[in-house]
Amino acid sequence: MKTELSTRLGVEHAIFGFTPFPAVAAAITRAGGFGVLGAVRYAAGEDLARDLDWMQEHTDGKPYGLDVVMPAKKVEGVSEADIEAMIPQEHRAFVQETLAKHGVPELAEGEASGWRITGWLEQVARSQLDVAFDYPVKLLANALGSPPADVVARAHDHGILVAALAGSARHARHHQDAGLDIVVAQGYEAGGHTGEIASMVLTPEVVEAVDPLPVLAAGGIGSGEQIAAGLALGAQGVWLGSIWLTTEEAELHSAALTNKLLAAGSGDTVRSRALTGKPARQLRTAWTDAWDDPQGPGTLPMPLQGLLVAEAVSRIQKYEVEPLLGTPVGQIVGRMTSTRSVQAVFDDLTRGFERAIDRVNRIAGRD
Numbered sequence: 001m002k003t004e005l006s007t008r009l010g011v012e013h014a015i016f017g018f019t020p021f022p023a024v025a026a027a028i029t030r031a032g033g034f035g036v037l038g039a040v041r042y043a044a045g046e047d048l049a050r051d052l053d054w055m056q057e058h059t060d061g062k063p064y065g066l067d068v069v070m071p072a073k074k075v076e077g078v079s080e081a082d083i084e085a086m087i088p089q090e091h092r093a094f095v096q097e098t099l100a101k102h103g104v105p106e107l108a109e110g111e112a113s114g115w116r117i118t119g120w121l122e123q124v125a126r127s128q129l130d131v132a133f134d135y136p137v138k139l140l141a142n143a144l145g146s147p148p149a150d151v152v153a154r155a156h157d158h159g160i161l162v163a164a165l166a167g168s169a170r171h172a173r174h175h176q177d178a179g180l181d182i183v184v185a186q187g188y189e190a191g192g193h194t195g196e197i198a199s200m201v202l203t204p205e206v207v208e209a210v211d212p213l214p215v216l217a218a219g220g221i222g223s224g225e226q227i228a229a230g231l232a233l234g235a236q237g238v239w240l241g242s243i244w245l246t247t248e249e250a251e252l253h254s255a256a257l258t259n260k261l262l263a264a265g266s267g268d269t270v271r272s273r274a275l276t277g278k279p280a281r282q283l284r285t286a287w288t289d290a291w292d293d294p295q296g297p298g299t300l301p302m303p304l305q306g307l308l309v310a311e312a313v314s315r316i317q318k319y320e321v322e323p324l325l326g327t328p329v330g331q332i333v334g335r336m337t338s339t340r341s342v343q344a345v346f347d348d349l350t351r352g353f354e355r356a357i358d359r360v361n362r363i364a365g366r367d
């Protein structure tokens, strides 16, 4: 599945895979796609360096990328402690009440909260980049807006292409004006932070808006047929996130969560602010219901909500409290019905793509 963009990046297939797990990212790259490691969960630069070292050793010299969550607007001199201090007591009490209602045990004395996503604090994202620029990363992607101009310039100086996610044509044009190389048009169906426009409408709008910049179609893609649809809409490739969550290489560390994903249908997700403070598609759970309940205190803006719920999410994950257990995932979860290796998923995607092209030709009488 070659396109101009896959040739430019030196990959066999124009299939980009976002994942928070190094083993998945490396396997996508080895399979002939382009693995992109999500950095938001790395608080410390050393942890990222350790995993990038590992990626280097497990990607057979093939290219891979890194995704950070860097806000375009600079907030100077605000520490994590300053942000913590802005969280109202009422919200802290609501977290504890909700956990108590479901009998979620406390973490052991001195046990650190494992799920602490501080990567969207600019200083943390910048420290991640300081590490990443020492590695032969070929693509830098940014989740929430165009990265700051100095970061784009630094990436380009290192020969790194810069991409960013866009949920509307306006966002996409902003990325183009900021000098970015690739736009990921991410539709409403997608897992994680999303806008309100479905991929079927968004992809061609973004393609047209930023022409001739290459666009990757994202959101709701989990089969070769859907990849063919993305290319038919003008994308130069596709960007998949959810589908890798139930692969053998994914380190979800929770059989209960994997089983929930395997059992979920395409209507079992919700776009909720419960996890981060910005609308993010995720499994609908008793946790998202509590935060989305008009009787509750409601969510706080990013980054307060993420800091507020970090310890709670760790506890829910550690003790596998089923009703509350969730993860960002898109509507494609309905097709994730078995655990397979990344390679098996990948083969399925590339074969399905060929089948889809043949089928369209047949239907259109072009055989």
Ligand SMILES: Cc1cc2nc3c(=O)[nH]c(=O)nc-3n(C[C@H](O)[C@H](O)[C@H](O)COP(=O)(O)O)c2cc1C
Binding pocket: 018, 020, 038, 039, 040, 067, 068, 069, 141, 142, 143, 144, 165, 186, 189, 190, 191, 192, 193, 218, 219, 220, 221, 239, 240, 241, 242, 243, 327, 328, 329, 330, 331, 332
């Ligand atoms: C578990 C999970 C975590 C995500 N975290 C991020 C992130 O940190 N940065 C980012 O740019 N996108 C993130 N996304 C969105 C993906 O990059 C991608 O755009 C999306 O998953 C595509 O839609 P799909 O889920 O339908 O494949 C996440 C998606 C999932 C499923």
